[in-house]
Amino acid sequence: MSLLKLSNVHKSYFLGKEESKVLKGINLEFNSGEFVSILGESGGGKSTLMNIIGGLDREFSGELLLNNEKLDHKKEKQLDNYRRGTIGYIYQSYNLITHLTVLENVLVSLDMTSLSHSERIQRAKELLEQVGLSEHLKKHPNQLSGGQKQRVAIARALASDPEIILADEPTGALDSKNTQEVLTILKKIAKDGKLVIAVTHSQEVANHGTRIIHLVDGKIDSDVHLGEPYAENNNSQKIESRPLRAGASYRSAFKHLLYNFKQNSLIVIGTAIGIFAVLLFSGLGNGINSYIQDQVNSLANPRSMTVMSNPGGKKLSNTQAQQSMQEFNQDPTKFFISDKQLSKINKTKGTTSVEPGYQLGTYSLSYNGNNSNSSGIQSYTKAFADSILKNGNWPKGKQIAISKEQAVALLGNNNYRSLIGKNVSVVINWLSSENTPVQVKADLKVSGITGSSSVGGQVTLLNYSALRSLLKDAGARTEPNFISVNAKSLDNVNKVANNIRNQKIDGKNAFAVMTVGDILNTVNTYVSLASTVLAAIAGISLIVSVLMIVVTMYMSVAERTKEIGILRALGERKKDIRRLFTAESLMIGFFSAIFALLIAWIVSAILNHAIYGLIKFNIVQINLSNVVFAILVSLFISLIAALLPARKASRLNPIEALSAE
Numbered sequence: 001m002s003l004l005k006l007s008n009v010h011k012s013y014f015l016g017k018e019e020s021k022v023l024k025g026i027n028l029e030f031n032s033g034e035f036v037s038i039l040g041e042s043g044g045g046k047s048t049l050m051n052i053i054g055g056l057d058r059e060f061s062g063e064l065l066l067n068n069e070k071l072d073h074k075k076e077k078q079l080d081n082y083r084r085g086t087i088g089y090i091y092q093s094y095n096l097i098t099h100l101t102v103l104e105n106v107l108v109s110l111d112m113t114s115l116s117h118s119e120r121i122q123r124a125k126e127l128l129e130q131v132g133l134s135e136h137l138k139k140h141p142n143q144l145s146g147g148q149k150q151r152v153a154i155a156r157a158l159a160s161d162p163e164i165i166l167a168d169e170p171t172g173a174l175d176s177k178n179t180q181e182v183l184t185i186l187k188k189i190a191k192d193g194k195l196v197i198a199v200t201h202s203q204e205v206a207n208h209g210t211r212i213i214h215l216v217d218g219k220i221d222s223d224v225h226l227g228e229p230y231a232e233n234n235n236s237q238k239i240e241s242r243p244l245r246a247g248a249s250y251r252s253a254f255k256h257l258l259y260n261f262k263q264n265s266l267i268v269i270g271t272a273i274g275i276f277a278v279l280l281f282s283g284l285g286n287g288i289n290s291y292i293q294d295q296v297n298s299l300a301n302p303r304s305m306t307v308m309s310n311p312g313g314k315k316l317s318n319t320q321a322q323q324s325m326q327e328f329n330q331d332p333t334k335f336f337i338s339d340k341q342l343s344k345i346n347k348t349k350g351t352t353s354v355e356p357g358y359q360l361g362t363y364s365l366s367y368n369g370n371n372s373n374s375s376g377i378q379s380y381t382k383a384f385a386d387s388i389l390k391n392g393n394w395p396k397g398k399q400i401a402i403s404k405e406q407a408v409a410l411l412g413n414n415n416y417r418s419l420i421g422k423n424v425s426v427v428i429n430w431l432s433s434e435n436t437p438v439q440v441k442a443d444l445k446v447s448g449i450t451g452s453s454s455v456g457g458q459v460t461l462l463n464y465s466a467l468r469s470l471l472k473d474a475g476a477r478t479e480p481n482f483i484s485v486n487a488k489s490l491d492n493v494n495k496v497a498n499n500i501r502n503q504k505i506d507g508k509n510a511f512a513v514m515t516v517g518d519i520l521n522t523v524n525t526y527v528s529l530a531s532t533v534l535a536a537i538a539g540i541s542l543i544v545s546v547l548m549i550v551v552t553m554y555m556s557v558a559e560r561t562k563e564i565g566i567l568r569a570l571g572e573r574k575k576d577i578r579r580l581f582t583a584e585s586l587m588i589g590f591f592s593a594i595f596a597l598l599i600a601w602i603v604s605a606i607l608n609h610a611i612y613g614l615i616k617f618n619i620v621q622i623n624l625s626n627v628v629f630a631i632l633v634s635l636f637i638s639l640i641a642a643l644l645p646a647r648k649a650s651r652l653n654p655i656e657a658l659s660a661e
């Protein structure tokens with residue numbers, strides 16, 4: 001039984017509709033241990049025949065039988081296996097991969113065997129030693145002579161221990177000394193029991209073999225056996241082939257990335273700029289949001305909520321409740337809280353305190369002949385954060401806490417603190433029981449001075465019951481006009497607020513509720529919107545990044561066309577080629593993300609340092625989810641960018657790819 005049999009092989013090339021028949025019915029049988037030379041005139045179809053035998057060409061008619069089993073050239077997987085495990089190719093132009101070292105070139109083939117990592121390295125070294133190249137393992141092909149390159153190619157062809165070695169003019173580019181050496185090696189390969197088929201123009205080369213086949217006009221003209229085939233070597237254990245390991249694709253992609261370091265660094269920087277901008281704007285959004293939260297929480301207890309009367313009777317959203325505050329300023333008479341309303345709120349579950357409060361009209365303070373007018377005097381409730389009180393205490397009994405601005409107006413910038421403990425005269429404009437204007441006058445002791453906040457403005461506060469009795473004495477209305485409710489915990493603020501919003505008196509929603517969170521939400525929604533818009537604008541630059549990677553990958557495919565042909569000839573599948581380019585693109589994406597994170601980290605540190613002095617807050621806050629998002633986005637865009645180029649690479653015809661310059 002022959003190792004390889006060709007039966008009635010026909011092959012034509014078509015230029016348009018014009019058929020040119022190159023192989024016209026080839027019938028040949030080959031056995032292990034043969035060293036066959038194929039001679040023939042130029043253009044006679046020798047390379048075409050080799051490509052068919054090598055499993056690279058699938059467009060022919062006729063049959064190829066390996067150990068009597070038909071190779072179905074329609075089945076891609078079967079041909080991939082055949083090239084990987086059965087065929088070793090040696091070319092006239094060596095076809096080494098330029099960006100890999102001598103050792104790595106041999107390992108490419110070994111990566112498709114079941115040997116372990118250390119066994120693969122050991123075998124590559126042994127093979128290179130056998131061809132006399134142990135000194136040159138770390139060199140790149142362009143650092144070798146022609147003879148040395150051909151010996152690397154021979155070592156690579158032998159690496160996966162194939163049964164058939166195809167050599168297309170293996171000595172065509174070599175001087176006579178190197179020719180002799182290569183022929184000796186090929187002969188030795190045949191002596192080891194392998195089938196060596198060499199295409200040559202040289203009768204001298206042909207004379208070294210055991211058999212000479214003449215191809216003339218697409219047919220076998222003569223087939224001469226010079227001697228017996230060498231004995232089959234049954235001792236050696238066959239190395240098993242397997243599909244390329246994914247890790248090998250990633251390693252190879254990484255090596256190529258490093259090989260083109262300068263060009264790829266620029267692409268990485270370009271891509272990173274877009275991702276950096278997205279990161280920075282998201283971080284700025286986070287920072288501004290938490291700055292506002294911090295400011296609001298320093299002014300008001302986040303567990304507190306303000307409950308107001310709801311004259312409209314419809315359930316109000318947070319924004320509508322805030323709008324009704326404006327109505328309150330125009331006509332406070334609609335907003336008095338009845339005893340019925342107060343007792344309903346008192347019964348609400350999940351609260352720690354329910355305090356009625358006053359929010360009154362304009363007022364004036366005077367001390368020692370100095371006056372200060374303002375608006376919005378209030379009763380103190382637990383909603384006020386202690387941080388608002390800058391000096392002294394909250395008001396108790398007939399006391400008042402006034403804002404720093406007013407204290408300064410009354411006593412000057414240097415002395416204003418000494419107002420604490422002194423009596424000031426207060427005149428508050430409010431409504432009488434008939435809703436006509438009335439003035440409430442009192443002398444009150446200053447208990448403390450409140451600070452102002454960028455969010456909260458100025459506050460002047462009185463104790464609720466003291467204010468109530470002042471109003472009563474002056475014949476003014478004494479009903480409270482808001483209720484301050486504290487929830488038991490931050491978690492149930494919204495639950496309590498909703499509960500109150502839903503409470504009805506006479507079938508109507510009786511209350512409007514504003515929580516600190518609601519106010520924050522409104523502000524944060526705008527900040528988030530703004531930062532998302534900015535990040536999205538920055539995201540547009542990612543489109544440029546995608547295009548940049550696409551162009552790079554197309555260039556990489558064009559540059560590596562020959563390599564793709566070599567890899568396919570070595571037995572890599574379309575899928576492996578696709579993975580090679582996708583891996584390279586993913587690495588560009590990954591390094592871009594890392595680089596973007598690095599610059600974002602540096603820039604945010606600089607910005608935070610510069611702005612901290614002003615606002616005592618880190619205004620750029622890049623969090624873990626931003627980091628994860630940035631990495632995922634870069635991987636995603638690099639994956640998208642790789643799709644078309646990788647597809648193109650995997651679909652290249654291996655024969656055409658091999659003939660690329």
Ligand SMILES: Nc1ncnc2c1ncn2[C@@H]1O[C@H](COP(=O)(O)OP(=O)(O)OP(=O)(O)O)[C@@H](O)[C@H]1O
Nearest residue numbers: 013014015022040041042043044045046047048049
């Ligand atoms: N892709 C192709 N499309 C059209 N014609 C082709 C193609 N490849 C080869 N041919 C033609 O087929 C014929 C055989 O080519 P092939 O390369 O097999 O010859 P060869 O015997 O190897 O020649 P040489 O010894 O010069 O390398 C030539 O006439 C060539 O022009």
